[in-house]
Amino acid sequence: MKLDYHPLGDTGIQLVFGSEITEETNQKIRMFADYLTDHPIDGVVEWVPAYTTLTIYYLPTKLSYGSLRKKLEEISEKQQGREAESASLVYIIPTYYGGEDLPFVAEHNGRTEEEVIESHSGKDYLIYMMGFVPGFPYLGGMPEEIATPRRENPRAAIAPGSVGIAGSQTGIYPLQSPGGWQIIGRTPVKLYDPESESPILLESGHYLRFVSITKEEYKEIEEAIERGEYVVETEEKKVGITS
Secondary structure, three states, X not given: OOOEEEEEOOOEEEEEOOOOOOHHHHHHHHHHHHHHHHOOOOOEEEEEEOOOEEEEEEOOOOOOHHHHHHHHHHHHHHHOOOEEEEEEEEEEEEEEEOOOOHHHHHHHOOOOHHHHHHHHOOOEEEEEXXXXXXXXXXXXXXXXXXXXXXXXXXXXXXXXXXXXXEEOEEEEOOOOEEXXXXXXXXXXXXXXXXXXXXXXXXXXXXXXXXXXOOHHHHHHXXXXXXXXXXXXXXXXXXXXXXX
């Protein structure tokens, strides 16, 4: 696959892996990022994966744009046609469905609330990227049968853990913030904890599965989290990658 390269100021370069938001594209981005992890380039500070891009930041005092691009082109050539199997995690996220917008999502799609919950839960969603606040996962793979437009009037404050739908996307608000997504449920799991050694729970390239729980189970998990006795369950998922 031929990549496009674009400079971002004097400290960044963006690799474009096409224009389609697909799981295959995400896997190619992840394979490239994994290579950078295993084969560090002196002068490269960090890299940020997104839907179809991988943005790489570097120190111009150590590395010029031209020399970095040449190194990245060499990496791309090495990976052409390469097949690999990657072990991804599936984060199991307990969710109490009953958000204030669940009735609207059901009505908009001509379904019952129970059918919306059944469609939304129990599936493995790919975490394409993280934004717009710390720990917010942009998830792919939601069934089109429950796709719903954003609210016309965004809320000024959405509670942490709120699970929402916006168009064909679904995600979780990790902390209180404004937002226009349709809220259909809430999880007691903390996706962002600034006091933790690893403040952000999720990572792009892995998967997330919503599991429906009762209000009582929500409270039990919430209390266990406060006591420091709850660990988010994960499963391993093998994913084939071809560049």
